[in-house]
Amino acid sequence: MACAASLRGRPARILVVACELSSINLRAELEAANQSGKIRIGGALFSDGAAAVVLCNDLALTEKMPRLFTIADWCQNVAPETYDEVSVTTVSQGFLVYLSKTLPRHAAAAVHRPLERLFGKKNLPPPAECDWALHAGGAAIIQGVQKSVGIPDHHLRGTSAVYRTRGNTASVTVLAVLDKLRTMGPGTRDVVMCSFGPGLTVEMARLKRHC
Numbered sequence: 001m002a003c004a005a006s007l008r009g010r011p012a013r014i015l016v017v018a019c020e021l022s023s024i025n026l027r028a029e030l031e032a033a034n035q036s037g038k039i040r041i042g043g044a045l046f047s048d049g050a051a052a053v054v055l056c057n058d059l060a061l062t063e064k065m066p067r068l069f070t071i072a073d074w075c076q077n078v079a080p081e082t083y084d085e086v087s088v089t090t091v092s093q094g095f096l097v098y099l100s101k102t103l104p105r106h107a108a109a110a111v112h113r114p115l116e117r118l119f120g121k122k123n124l125p126p127p128a129e130c131d132w133a134l135h136a137g138g139a140a141i142i143q144g145v146q147k148s149v150g151i152p153d154h155h156l157r158g159t160s161a162v163y164r165t166r167g168n169t170a171s172v173t174v175l176a177v178l179d180k181l182r183t184m185g186p187g188t189r190d191v192v193m194c195s196f197g198p199g200l201t202v203e204m205a206r207l208k209r210h211c
Helices: 002-007 022-036 103-110 112-119 139-149 153-165 170-181
Strands: 013-020 049-056 069-078 086-091 094-099 131-134 190-197 201-209
Touching: 013 170, 022 086, 022 094, 049 170, 069 112, 103 112, 103 139, 112 139, 112 190, 112 201, 131 153, 131 170, 139 153, 153 170, 170 190
Parallel strands: 131 190
Antiparallel strands: 013 049, 069 201, 086 094, 190 201
């Protein structure tokens, strides 16, 4: 929408809101456990949360509305043969989330293709030298991506803080991490924002920091 407004020479101010009420899915998980006799981990991993961000094009920015981050580039990638690693099923009581035991390994491997698209063959710092707003999908996923890319602890400080205090709030998580990161003092000019979803889908953006 912002790109389309720019092509038409018009300012764009877009309010993006993410809201997750994961707690309501406990009813679905309890009903499934009652029927199968098996307890699934999905209901214990997600928490409620909400976040919002205003996305503007250059024509909408003013001295009174300075930019905090600029989206330099972005991409989406669906990792091959990972459809069964994470899925969400709609039932009458809510949603059932399935996460495989091998998901952290697949997530760690899945970040390399989008990283190559966003950083490869460009005069940019390596991704490991950038601050990360990484989806706090669980300790195993965070540690797996960190080891796979070689990210120092300091560049994951925002992700670690949000995971420690709020856990995994699904689509809200990366926005919460980005907000936390901007309040933690000076950081790298380039920032990697990365989120995971069913598929296994990887959404990634390369940002420029101005705050």
